[in-house]
Amino acid sequence: MPTTPQLRDKLxxxxxxxxxxxxxxxxxxxxxxxxxxxxxxxxxxxxxxPVYYRTDGSGIWWATAASALAAWTGPRST
Known part of the structure; x- marks a missing residue:
């Protein structure tokens, strides 16, 4: 995990x-x-x-749990 100084160095x-x-x-x-x-x-x-994401007309939605993403945006149809 990056430390605070490491993060500052990457600005x-x-x-x-x-x-x-x-x-x-x-x-x-x-x-x-x-x-x-x-x-x-x-x-x-x-x-x-992990980062789960999907796009739609309003932009990109992301979450660290697929279930949370589906709850926010609804199930994705294929």
């Missing part, structure tokens, strides 16, 4: 929208970053904090 990366660099810390974490209008949600690569 220039966020401003430059270098999202991939935010996935390189060891351990399990969920990260939410914004630079201007994009909001980026990064689940850890170990899968301990």
């Amino acid at each position: 220039p990366v966020v401003r430059a929208r270098g999202w991939r660099a935010l996935t390189r810390w060891p351990g399990s974490y969920l990260l939410v970053a914004r630079s201007g209008s994009p909001l980026v949600v990064i689940g850890d690569l170990a899968g301990q904090h």
